Amino acid sequence: MPVDGQSRLAVGGARLLRDGERVLVGVGTPNLAANIAKRLHAPRLVLIYESGVVDAAPPKLPLSIGDPDLVRTSLCVLPIHDLFSQYLQTGWIDVGFMGGAQIDRRGNLNSTVIGPYESPTARLAGSGGAADIASFARRTIVLMPHDLRRFPEHVDFVTSPGHPPGARRPNGPATVVTDLGSFDYDEDGEMRLVALHPGVTVEEVRAKTGWPLRIAPRIEEIPPPTPDELRVLGELRRQEEMNP
Amino acid sequence: MDKQTGIAEVVESIPRGATIAIGGSSLSRKPMGMVRALAARGQGDYTLVVDVGGPDVDLLLGCGKVAKVIYAFVGFEVMGLAPHFRRARESGSVEFEEWTEYTVMAGLDATVKGVPFLPTHAGLATDLMAVNHSFRTMRDPFEGEEIVAVPALRPDFALIHANLADHQGNAVILGDGHVDVLCAKAARHTILSAERIVSSEEIQRYGREVQVHRVHVEGVVEMPWGAHFSGCAPYYRADLGHVQEYLLAARDPAEWDRYRERFVTDRPDDYLDALGGMETLVGRLDV
Secondary structure, three states: OOOOHHHHHHHHHHHOOOOOOEEEEOOOHHHHHHHHHHHOOOOOOEEEEOOOEEOOOOOOOOOOOOOHHHHHHOOEEOOHHHHHHHHHOOOOOOEEEEOOOEEOOOOOEEOOEEOOOOOOOEEOOOOOOHHHHHHHOOEEEEEOOOOOOOOOOOOOOOOEOOOOOOOOOOOOOOEEEOOOEEEEEOOOOOEEEEEEOOOOOHHHHHHOOOOOOEEEEEEEEOOOOOHHHHHHHHHHHHHHHHOO | OOOEOOHHHHHHHOOOOOEEEEOOEOOEOOOHHHHHHHHHHOOOOEEEEEEEEOHHHHHHHHOOOEEEEEEEEEEOHHHOEOHHHHHHHHHOOOEEEEOOHHHHHHHHHHHHHOOOEEEEOOOOOOOHHHHOOOOEEEEOOOOOOEEEEEEOOOOOEEEEEEEEEOOOOOEEOOOOOOOHHHHHHHOOEEEEEEEEEOOHHHHHOOHHHEEEOHHHOOEEEEOOOOOOOOEEOOOEOOOHHHHHHHHHHOOOHHHHHHHHHHHOOOOHHHHHHHOOOHHHHHHHHEO
16 A cells, blocks of 8 residues: 555654653644554653643544544643643643644744735635744644645745744754655754655655755665554544544 | 623624624634624624634625734634635735734733733744734843733623523633633623523532633623534534535635525524524534
8 A cells, every 4th residue: 555645744743752742733634643653652642732632532533623522531621821821831842743834944834825925825824823832842843745835945924933043942843744754953953854755765855845955964764654553544534534 | 680682782782893802713612603693784894803713703704894803823624724714815805913822812811911911932033023013022121032022902892602601691611711711801891602591500510610700791692502613512513514515605706695695694593494403403513
């Protein structure tokens, strides 16, 4: 069975989560990633949903951050204001997942507009908690499909901070996982290719990246999803489809 | 004091140009019954304040009632982008002010606390600072570090939907609280709708779960299914079938007119009838 792009993102994201960590989960692929990790190598992963649900153990994949299943299975439902002001802002959250329409060489993320702000060609949903999570989570993981449109040299709008030159606060993504490979940020705050999915070449990654991409001295190969990872992912997806 | 009122009175009490904070989040516990009434009969030119908007903001935009939106996010979660929000933003017909979830909360909280602003690091090193002229940066007077000053947000009205309320305006929210309590405390006038009005004795049994207190509430409207087509945990799920219908209708002006005619009303009973009645909803959406 060929491994599709979303599986690579979900499994790649799952593998970056360590048991016992507190992870703030959004909807979509991060939701899959966190739920794969919790069902496999990180059973004590603390899933925190943006709606304030802490330590959720949803029996099936929650479709919405306000899903009643989340509320029912959780340790507690914090007022979201407490979650953001007392838990997120203070550094209590270990991992935040990020995504967006664009990411650039310094890890700035855009989820606000495509094109000029005053006359955009496409209007997106807005920051939501993204800028907050990027600013306050101890590390952030970006999961994004990889293509030229999504990887420009400079994003059209900086919704969430990356690694600007001379930044005083340590934010910006720690790791970016795409359907092509895995990336970190070097000491200059520049994105760097560190690993490739099976069958992907450095040239292919360069061709789909909008700037001269830095390459780590040694490129790892990302192991394909294990049978266990694929099984859990399949279960989660079926649950996703079963939702009305 | 009995604060029970009718939906028509609520709509009438909100003047043209009012700033309205709306509780709930995306497809969760939006006060849709009151929103529909405003979309049908409201005076318009509203400034909306939402942390996470969804069908509330989108419907009011789609019915031409909005002058400005202060927001962190507007979308339909897994169902995608909000069509009228997107269109309004792209055509430039409505003013939008970019905030983040935390800064919306901090702005409301500043009002609750009676201070002119609250400091945070969120927003630094982003373009939000360039386009949102309400924010300022300043030096932390103690450490000298650059910080963002988030101005107090003081809505004229807050609209929130609760699971249970009594006639005095004490209310219980059983699922996620979202930013409703902040909205209720920060607004000059707060109006509640509730799935059910119960006696004050019954409300008091919930003890500390009574998070919305009567001192902050001016009006209470009983409205079963009042959050539909968003969900109201733990009673019912978001109606994704209806979201699809809404999204389809929003694609085409003639279809949208038909949708408005059918569903956008200030009469909750008519709305439920248009959906096939309460029994149908119970069958499809009950948890």
